[in-house]
Amino acid sequence: xTRGWMRRTAELHGELAAIADDDPRWWLLxxxxxxxxxxxxxxxxxxxxxxxxxxxxxxxxxPLAADPLRExxxxxxxARIALREVxxxxxxxxxxxxxxxxxRAVTEPSALDAAAFAIGPHCVVAALxxxxxxxxxxxxxxxxxxxxxxxxxxxxxxxxGDDPIDTARHGHRRAWRAGRGPWLGLGRAGDLATVSxxxxxxxxxxxxxxxxxxxxxxxxxxxxRSARTRLNGHAALHEGDxxxxxxAPHALPPLPPVPGAVPLGIAWQALxxxxxxxxxxxxxxxxxxxxxxxxxxxxxxxxLQIPVAPGRFDDPERRKRRAxxxxxxxxxxAGVPEPFEIFEARARAVxxxxxxxxxxxxxxVAAARAAPTPLSWKRRGFSTARPRWLDLVSDVLGGRTCVxxxxxxxxxPPSCAVSSPSRLxxxxxxxxxxxxxxxxxxxxxxxxxxxxxxAGSHAGARALLDEILALTAAPTDxxxxxxxxxx
Numbered sequence: 500x501t502r503g504w505m506r507r508t509a510e511l512h513g514e515l516a517a518i519a520d521d522d523p524r525w526w527l528l529x530x531x532x533x534x535x536x537x538x539x540x541x542x543x544x545x546x547x548x549x550x551x552x553x554x555x556x557x558x559x560x561x562p563l564a565a566d567p568l569r570e571x572x573x574x575x576x577x578a579r580i581a582l583r584e585v586x587x588x589x590x591x592x593x594x595x596x597x598x599x600x601x602x603r604a605v606t607e608p609s610a611l612d613a614a615a616f617a618i619g620p621h622c623v624v625a626a627l628x629x630x631x632x633x634x635x636x637x638x639x640x641x642x643x644x645x646x647x648x649x650x651x652x653x654x655x656x657x658x659x660g661d662d663p664i665d666t667a668r669h670g671h672r673r674a675w676r677a678g679r680g681p682w683l684g685l686g687r688a689g690d691l692a693t694v695s696x697x698x699x700x701x702x703x704x705x706x707x708x709x710x711x712x713x714x715x716x717x718x719x720x721x722x723x724r725s726a727r728t729r730l731n732g733h734a735a736l737h738e739g740d741x742x743x744x745x746x747a748p749h750a751l752p753p754l755p756p757v758p759g760a761v762p763l764g765i766a767w768q769a770l771x772x773x774x775x776x777x778x779x780x781x782x783x784x785x786x787x788x789x790x791x792x793x794x795x796x797x798x799x800x801x802x803l804q805i806p807v808a809p810g811r812f813d814d815p816e817r818r819k820r821r822a823x824x825x826x827x828x829x830x831x832x833a834g835v836p837e838p839f840e841i842f843e844a845r846a847r848a849v850x851x852x853x854x855x856x857x858x859x860x861x862x863x864v865a866a867a868r869a870a871p872t873p874l875s876w877k878r879r880g881f882s883t884a885r886p887r888w889l890d891l892v893s894d895v896l897g898g899r900t901c902v903x904x905x906x907x908x909x910x911x912p913p914s915c916a917v918s919s920p921s922r923l924x925x926x927x928x929x930x931x932x933x934x935x936x937x938x939x940x941x942x943x944x945x946x947x948x949x950x951x952x953x954a955g956s957h958a959g960a961r962a963l964l965d966e967i968l969a970l971t972a973a974p975t976d977x978x979x980x981x982x983x984x985x986x
Contacts, residue, residue, distance in 0.1 A: 507533035507862075514859035517845075518828045519799050519895045528892065536862055538869035544591070544821070545867055546698060548878035549604030549682075551759045552919045553698040556668040556684075557710045557938065558691035559912035567751060568636045569724065570717075571657045574685045574692075575614040575627055577716035578655050581709055582611055582683075589705045590820045596700060597652040600678040603875040604699055607652070607679075615653035615674030615681065618660065619752030622674055624648035640752060652679045658686035660754040662693070665762035665957075668917050670695045672757050685713070691915060692717075703806065703905045703916070704818050707938055711911035761923065766960035767947035769913035775937050775946060775971055777805050777904045778843050783970035784900045784935060785829030786836050787963065791930060791953060800829040800836075801899035804921070805846075807853050809861075818906070824860045825853040826898060863896070897921035899930065900950075904937045913945035914938045924952030931955055933963065 511529035515521075547553040564570035586594040596606035616623045621639040625632050625648070636659070639645055656674035670693065671684030684695035694710040701709070785800035792801055806822035827846045830837045852858035856865075867877050898921055905916065916936040924931030931952020938945055948954055948964040 503537075504530075504533050507536055511859065511862060514862075515895065518802050518826055518859075520797070524892075532863050532866035534866075535869040535871075536866040540865065540868040541871075541874070543868070543874040543877070544699065545864060545874075545877050547604070548875065549598045549600055549697055549699045551669055551672065551761060554668040554672075554695060555698065555703070555706060555916070555918045556670070556693045556695040557706055557917075558667070558688060558693035558915045559710075559714060560690050561687075561692035561714075561912075563687075563690075564721070567659055568633060568640070570721065571616055571636065571659045571685075572627075572632060573720040573724070574713065574717045575616070575655055575657050577713045577720060578683060578685060579611045579614075579627060580716055581712040582654070584712065585705065585709055588819065589701065590816070592701050592705055592821065594701065594705075594709075595654075596682070597654055598680060598682050598697065598699060599652075602873075603878065606682075606700060609651065609654045611654045613648070613651050613653045615656040617656055617658045617670075617673040617754060620755055621645055622656070624650070624653050624674065626650070640750075642752070653681050655681050655683045655685060658684065658754055660687070660751045662686045662688045662754060663756075663762070664688040664691070664765055666757055666760035667691075667693050668695050668763075668919070669757040669760045671697070672759070673754075698918075702822050703903060703918075703936070704808070704822075704907060707905050707907045707911060707914070707916070708909055710914065711907070711909045711940075714912065761919070761951075763917065763919070763949045763951060764954045764956040764958075764960035765915070765917055765947065765949045766954075766957060766964045767915040767945055768964070770937075770944040770946055775904070775944075777902055777937075778846050779839070779971050780904070780935055780937070780967065781805060781827055781846065781902045782829060782836075782839050782842050783967050784902055785827075785842075786970065787966055788899050789829065789831060789836070795834045798831055800831065802826050802828045802895050804898040804901040805850065806901070806903050807850055809854055809856060812854075823853050823858075823864070824901075825850050825858060826860060826896065860896070893922060897932070899932050901932075901934045903935070904939065906939050906941070909940065910942065911938065911940050913943050915945065916947045917949045920950045922951070924955055928952065933960075935967065 508530045511532055512525050515525040582594045595609050595611055597609045599605055599607050612626055614627045616636055618639045621644055623635050623639050623645045625635055635645055653674050656671045658670045662670055667688040670686040671681045674680050682697040682700040686693045696706050781803050789800040805825045807825050808817045808820050809823050810817040827849055829842055853861050916938050918934045920932035920934050922932045929952055933950025933954040936947045948960045954960040954963045
């Protein structure tokens with residue numbers, strides 16, 4: 500038994516020493532993990548406790564609706580159809596749920612009947628098929644407070660109005676009350692139609708698939724309504740409605756900030772042709788991080804996370820599973836980075852071990868799952884609210900950048916994809932962390948950089964994205980965006 504513990508400790512220490520400068524504390528981490536790693540796993544998803552730090556959004560360009568109230572109802576109904584279609588197809592990610600936070604966050608089943616609509620300072624919650632819903636939204640738009648809702652927790656929150664792009668990933672939280680609320684939000688940030696989610700419920704692949712399906716269904720509903728308008732005439736659509744219940748986008752009351760929202764710098768752009776792959780991106784980001792860390796003689800760049808789907812490569816269900824993380828870094832000698840081919844070979848070996856469940860992150864997560872401590876404690880160690888004494892561990896295990904490529908089979912428009920970074924900048928840590936995401940449907944792709952610190956402003960995110968593209972020599976189309984720069 501002692502020999503097995505020593506072997507596991509040495510293996511884990513070796514994995515840590517392969518990506519960062521050795522430190523005596525790595526022996527403590529490796530030894531502690533080696534104790535619990537063989538124990539039976541305890542239930543619970545570790546990576547999220549439903550807090551704002553695990554909110555995300557994916558958005559795509561879409562024209563402003565002439566009738567935002569009816570569009571909001573169409574989008575909520577499209578979300579309900581999409582959830583019912585996709586639910587049960589993503590392992591460990593049931594979608595017909597809402598979130599409740601007690602000592603820890605849990606999911607609760609939902610019939611997907613009630614929806615919330617944030618409009619100005621008010622939040623209208625009603626049955627989605629309520630024939631008076633449009634009247635309730637029109638009243639709220641005129642400043643009339645809606646009646647209190649005493650039914651089930653709404654499964655979605657539709658924000659009617661313009662959201663700041665830097666906090667749009669929190670949109671679903673406008674419908675949270677008494678520690679309960681939806682994990683799904685629909686909104687608009689400038690020319691982007693956005694779909695916000697929480698990692699407690701769904702990962703990036705499922706989020707991208709769901710976004711594409713909601714977009715397609717909402718477009719079909721809008722086309723059908725437009726066809727009815729041409730056929731019947733505008734007045735016929737509002738027959739029996741003395742107020743016409745029509746509100747132009749410019750007449751919408753402003754949306755208040757989401758409580759607890761954390762702004763991020765964001766930049767994105769469409770890519771011309773196939774999307775960039777994760778390892779060339781990671782190599783470019785590692786070189787940038789090595790320079791900005793201010794230690795030109797360092798042997799390793801700060802670490803980077805790469806999400807990977809567990810399972811065999813020939814498994815068609817593999818990408819639908821909850822993602823694991825692989826940790827890599829770029830090695831340097833006298834300030835010169837190793838050749839990409841050497842980095843690529845080593846990184847692929849790391850990815851292969853993680854996919855097979857034998858890598859550093861997979862083993863540390865297994866040890867954390869088995870540890871006999873409350874789930875809320877474990878989740879706190881994964882969050883940006885972790886104790887300061889975990890900073891050394893988070894520097895390496897959390898990484899300074901997450902580099903993600905989401906490849907999906909369903910068609911989606913070029914998409915801006917925003918996730919919270921592993922850590923937020925502070926006076927003691929001005930670099931912070933960032934997330935680099937490529938969404939690619941095989942025909943169209945886009946890349947997004949967001950973050951705190953180095954990428955904590957829209958201009959900073961734009962500069963980081965430009966440098967990444969220059970280092971990868973990626974062809975791009977002529978359209979580029981620095982979202983929110985005018986706000």
